Amino acid sequence: MDSALDLPAKVALLTGASMFTLRPEPAIGLPELRLSDGPTGVRGLTFSGGPAVTLFPNATLLASAWNTGTAYEVGRMLAEEASAQGIHVVLGPTINLHRSPLGGRLFEAYSEDPLLSGALAAAYVRGLQDHGVGACLKHLVANESETERHTVDSVVDEATLREVYLLPFEIAVADADAWSIMAAYNRVNGTPATEQRHVLTEIVKGEWGYRGLVVSDWWATTSTAPSANAGLDLVMPGPVGPWGDRLVDAVKAGEVDEAVIDDHLGRLLLLAERVSTPRPAREVPAPDSPARRAQLTRLAAEGMTVLTNDGVLPLRRETTVALVGRHAVDTVDMGGGSAQVNPPYQVSVAEGLTELLGDAVTVVDGVEVRERPVPAGPEFAVHPSTGEPGMRVTLHAADGSLLGERDLAATSTMIGIDDDLPEAPRAVRLSARLPRGGRMLVGGIGVGRWEVRAGGRTGRFELGLTSGDVGEAVLRPPGDTLLVDVEPGALLEAEVTLEPGGRGRYGLVARPAPEDVTEAVGRAVAAARAADVAVVVVGLTEEQETEAVDKTTLRLPGAQDDLVRAVAAAARRTVVVVNAGTPVLMPWLEQVDAVLWAGLPGQEGGHAVAAALLGDLEPAGRLVTTFPAADGASPAWSVTPVDGRLEYAEGPFIGYRGHEAGRAPAPAFWFGHGLGYSTWDYSDAAVLDDNGHQVAVTVTNTGGRTSREVVQVYFRPADERQPVRLVGWGAATLEPGQSARVEVTGDPRLRRRWESGNWVELPPDGELLLARGLGDVRATLRIGSA
Structure with a gap:
């Protein structure tokens, strides 16, 4: 590698080639690598538009099955979807925790519990990677909310950081060897996550022995030498960023050792080797099959x-x-x-x-x-020429000349400004017919100056960003509407004028008046x-x-x-x-x-x-x-x-841990709660070993329907400074009247604490709770001297 590439060529590979691709390098046999967002499906290389792909249930719903087999199956299905599109790495799973229920992005993450999140993530990762597609654990670390997400400083004590927020990542690395990890937007204890040498190099690459690639969240990297030295391996997106020539200069100036560059590149090449391993051909079911x-x-x-x-x-x-x-x-x-x-x-x-x-x-x-406002649905907007659900879009230069045309289907009624145009557009024109008559709300979504025409009325409005988030124009574009009376088949036309270099997503609004x-x-x-x-x-x-x-x-x-x-x-x-x-x-x-x-x-x-x-x-x-x-x-x-x-003043007492400790009122519904469609009896609960790592209980389906029961095991330490925590679970699916002996082995990583710079095993003193959620504890077993 050292002899094949000079320093600029090495550095060039450490920033993406585009929004979702990495540069090829024929001199060393490196092909182009393709990445895709993947929390609920493999979208592909474009943010909006693009091919129709499978939309999966959200991560929180999938996690609610409490089933690592389900997580593995989803990973395998996503690997199929990725392979069909030529995608090498799926950007998921999201394993930040549900710290506050106000978090806007919690639906992408598994749970409030580090063990449940970590175990499900490991299974999901194996499902992807066993089939040749890389996973990317995100977002490292303490990234549990979205407010001021690019600048917020998450202040977390070291014990809580390791015992709670790093634990899902640790489990997924140790148990599944995830091939990549994404560094978050936020700061952690004053330092940007992309510059967190303590986390990235000392803990992840050092203590955990992680061999994989650490990639930045998109536009998260704001420094050159500090991020390179901290352990960040790849800056996304590209083709420009804070590395490139500046990183070459930093190496020449002695601010970054070239051995650091070689390590970053070595990890990138390992990822390329891993995702290029051939897998048996398998026909991928179509999204609507x-x-x-x-x-x-x-x-x-x-x-x-x-x-x-x-x-x-x-x-x-x-x-x-x-x-x-x-x-x-x-x-x-x-x-x-x-x-x-x-x-x-x-x-x-x-x-x-x-x-x-x-x-x-x-x-x-x-x-x-x-x-x-929301984009027009298929029942309210059809293509003006074909009559099929969707809309017509044309993109224009400042002089009005045509740059590109798009025909959007009903499943994709928002268009993003892409990079395959001869120049950046200054105007977007959108049109559709309104198959239903009556009083309608019509309008536009996207940043710019709008003129909307329908039913003999014209509306003009200017839509701008409401926050400093660079992604708002794409993630949450603004919209406005006017009220019109239209005949069935009326034409809805709109034109939006963009500022120079304007980007974002654009769409039409059409819906009945509230x-x-x-x-x-x-x-x-x-x-x-x-x-x-x-x-x-x-x-x-x-x-x-x-x-x-x-x-x-x-x-x-x-x-x-x-x-x-x-x-x-x-x-x-x-x-x-x-x-x-x-x-x-x-x-x-x-x-x-x-x-x-x-x-x-x-x-x-x-x-x-x-x-x-x-x-x-x-x-x-x-x-x-x-x-x-x-x-x-x-x-x-x-x-x-x-x-x-x-x-993070609550320390390790998040979610059910804090409620159980009396640090918050009793909840409406406890973590782990769920009735299913039957009733259950627990009997003969027993500890199977001296330290309380293994327990068993007989469960009997006492209802009238076949049902699945999830036996949850919690450890409540005798030391009240330590929170109760889930240490394991097991499940049984039984017909009415059937019984089964369910054995659960607790994860030893939940029986330790971080103290004075080291892991210390918790004394085996306390109680094991066998429960259907902490609101329905069925057996309490004392262990140790408790």
């Missing part, structure tokens, strides 16, 4: 969680149902930001339940759930009175669950709580389905008969919810995040830095 549909429905349903149920679930097929709510007709299947993909279709709950029950279902759209809340609730109440059961689907949207923005409350947006209360007061029985990836408040909880948490269920979401409601597939999930009973009622709450600093 029957095989994928069945897999995605099953994966989504098995993570769905029954929070409460007085016997109304599963629904009987002869039941008449009033299906109510905006989330029923416009089900939210994915979060916002880099987790978004372009799926071939998305199934709503209304479609899924109607397919199974037919005329027994009456569907009523509920109250408005969004404040921001209905009055009183009228919407009244129609829902009337339908509920006429049915055997009312199913109200409520939830969050990409306005709350997205990259770059945190939540400010756990309350449901709009008048959804009022809708649930009104329906519950009128209906014979009421079931609430929560279509959200993270906790929400449920002030109506005592008024309803059942609550099913459905997560963000992916493109087969409606089919999965319907199968879960009817019991065709058991929603056997267990919560991966504690649901607080009120805003502020969790051990860690604020995600807003003070003078740039976000203090």
Whole structure:
């Protein structure tokens, strides 16, 4: 390597060639490597547009299965999707923890618990890498919120950093040898994550013996010598960045040793070698194939969680149902930001339940759930020439000349400004026909000066950025609308003028004008009175669950709580389905008969919810995040830095650990909670070894349905300065009346503490709790001298 390349050639390889590719180098046989975002699907090399790809259930929903086999299967499926597109590395899994329920990006991450997150991540990584595609653990480290995400300083004591926030990464490195890790945007204890020599070199590459590649988050690197010396191996994206010629100069000036460059390059070449290993050819199911549909429905349903149920679930097929709510007709299947993909279709709950029950279902759209405009859906915008769902886009230079044309399908109604144009565009023109007549909201989304025309009206508005986040124009572009009356087939035209060098995503808005809340609730109440059961689907949207923005409350947006209360007061029985990836408040909880948490269920979401409601597939999930009973009622709450600093003052007592220690009020639902569709008896619990690392218990299915039980084992140390913690779990799927002996071996990494610069094993003194979540402890076993 040293003789084949000179210093500039080596350094050139350490910055990306484009947004998602790495430079080839024929002199050493290095091919182009391709990376893709991958939290909920392999989007490919473009942020918007691009091919239709499979939309998976979100990470939190998948994690709720508490099943490493499921995580491995998802990794394998993603490897298939990546291979079909020529992608070498999938940027995932996200294994930051659910520190505060306000975190806007929690839906991409597995859980609030480091062991559960780490074990699932390791399985996911093996699923990818066993099939020749690299994984990328992200975001290292203490990156649990989005507010001021490029500059926030996460202040974490060393013991908490190692015992809690680094632990999922440690597990995934030790147990699965993840081939790459992504360094985060934030600072950690005053130092940018991309310059964290203590973390990157001393801990990850030193103590853990990590051989893989450390890549920056996109645009996270702001220094030259400090980041190179700290252990960062690759700067993304490219082709420009803070390394390049400046890093060459730093080496020549003696600020960076050339051996450091060689180490970075050696890790890059190892990654290239790993992802180039041939794998047996296997036909990849298409995103809309029957095989994928069945897999995605099953994966989504098995993570769905029954929070409460007085016997109304599963629904009987002869039941008449009033299906109510905006989330029923416009089900939210994915979060916002880099987790978004372009799926071939998305199934709503209304479609899924109607397919199974037919005329027994009456569907009523509920109250408005969004404040921001959203791109036109397939039922409201069609291509002006073909009449197929979608829109026409042309891109123009400053003199009006045509630079490029795009025909967008309904599944991709936002266009991004790409780099394959002869010059940067100064105007984008968009057009579609409105197949429905009546009163409509029409408008545009994207940064620039807009002129929108429809129904004889013209609207003009200027849309700008609202934050200093460089990604806002792509991740959360602004929008505006005007109200028009149109005939069916009316033409909607818009032109947006960009500033020089302007970038971002652009789209049309077209949707019916919002209905009055009183009228919407009244129609829902009337339908509920006429049915055997009312199913109200409520939830969050990409306005709350997205990259770059945190939540400010756990309350449901709009008048959804009022809708649930009104329906519950009128209906014979009421079931609430929560279509959200993270906790929400449920002030109506005592008024309803059942609550099913459905997560963000992916493109087969409606089919999965319907199968879960009817019991065709058991929603056997267990919560991966504690649901607080009120805003502020969790051990860690604020995600807003003070003078740039976000203090992790709760230390290791996050989530259920803090609730159990009395550092926050009792939650509405504990981590690990989930009822499934049966009941269970625990008996003959026993410790199998002297130190309490192994336990066993007999579980018996005492209900009337085949069901899956998850036996959770927690260690409560006798030392009250140490929090209770999950140390292991096991599962059994049993028919009614069947029993099984479930043995659980605790992970020894949860029986240690960091003290005075070393790992110290915790004394085996305390209690082992065998539980269905900490709100339902079934056996307590004393160990040691406790």
